[in-house]
Amino acid sequence: MDQSSYSTTDSADTTNESPSQNKGGLSSFAVRATSGLIYAGLFIGCLYFGTIPTTIFVSAMSWLCCFEFFRMMRLDGKVANEFIGLTASILFPVASMFGSLWVTMLFAVLVLALGLWYVYSPRTRISDVAVTAFGPLYTGFMMSAIVLLREQVSGPKGALLTIGVCASLWVSDSFAYIVGSRLGKHKMAPKISPKKSWEGFFGGIVGSMIIWGILWATKLYALNLPFAMLCGAVVSILGVFGDLIESRIKRGVGVKDSGNLIPGHGGMLDRSDSLIFGCITAYLLLVAGGVL
Template identity: 45%
Template structure:
């Protein structure tokens, strides 16, 4: 069956270029994200749990190459539980997961003599970095009635993707001044500014979502802050890869690398967006 399918495949598709592979993978990733976000609270939470688990696994895999010995099992379990706990119990749920993780890591540290304090720190950081930060999306999703919570989250995703796309297109064409040459040599200040424009565009569109109380000037400021945090998240993951000697965090997404490579900007953006929207009185959400 595989041979018959291959025989019917056009020649130009049998050996796709890197760009074709990257495009196809991006389409599948984007379609899956849009469907899960708009389908409802539970599908989106399940998607975030999967993303958190895979990203945590890639994170711990890289750190092992940097002479660290994290507890992958505890870290991945906690990362997966963070979005679910916030959906069920709000911020109190995240606190319970954090306390349980810390207690479990202390027990592991006491009884497994090879473990060091840096290993405990890396295990806790990995879970919080890949799981806790994504909880901002859950907070935004549940704060608004259906389907507007999903629309708002989708616009936030689009702001992150626009930030990356605008930065790449402009930076590759006219980028001359390096943003962080030692951490990410390909990023430029020209691309950085263009990325902020892309982020602001979709933040301005959020003002049209029913249930969100946000003026255009406020959305511009929030879009700039959110865009900056997305770039910071990207640079942070680049620094982790550089220190660990990795070009990509994994191979689960052909043409793109690992899932952590695609989600690095989303981590800080999601939690920053939730804080800005709540602190600015833009969405109704009770912290506890």
């Protein structure tokens, strides 16, 4: 999620703007829009064609996000075991295709592998082990919810539901930016993400609720309107927490973006931070509500 999504009207604060936002005007917007459309098109296409393409795409996303996380941690003096961490980040979405037993087994193997690494590598610190474990859990495990969502409902209905969940987070981001840039006056988390405002935060919730209202209106799922609105609000809020968590990580190591993979957006982790917590929240709500 873009860090400027909850912008306040304090124009002097530009600490979270990327170079593409600061110069280039219309051309920068065109680059950002084009790269965003390509990303969304690939994502939606994989969701449409089924669980296996979805799993491949989510595993690739997880690997990239975990790689960027480890790279940031090196700036903080933490040396992760990238082979173990990156392998686990790929395997968590794959394991989710085969059920909770395989995910549990992967957890056990990950802990065992890290324990053995710690025992047989005298220079390894426990902080290195912790960072190596957190990386794939924060990325691959959490984003496995996208695969679970797509797998639970077969065919176009499953694709539409998963696209709708992701779209609710994307639209929440857009509404937050629009409302925040025009009306934002009250800063939400000035020490972590100075340009976010409470006005943008509530605007984002409205945007998410609109998408969940559309999912309810299709009558394809066992959703009632109050529950759909609840899902829209809670998913948006957890998406914001995902954004703030990544912002805190970046601020802690002194970088603006997790990477530069996606022109105008930064790294894959910048693009996926709200999905990390938003999608797993949506999955748990839908299961708890008897929709899945």
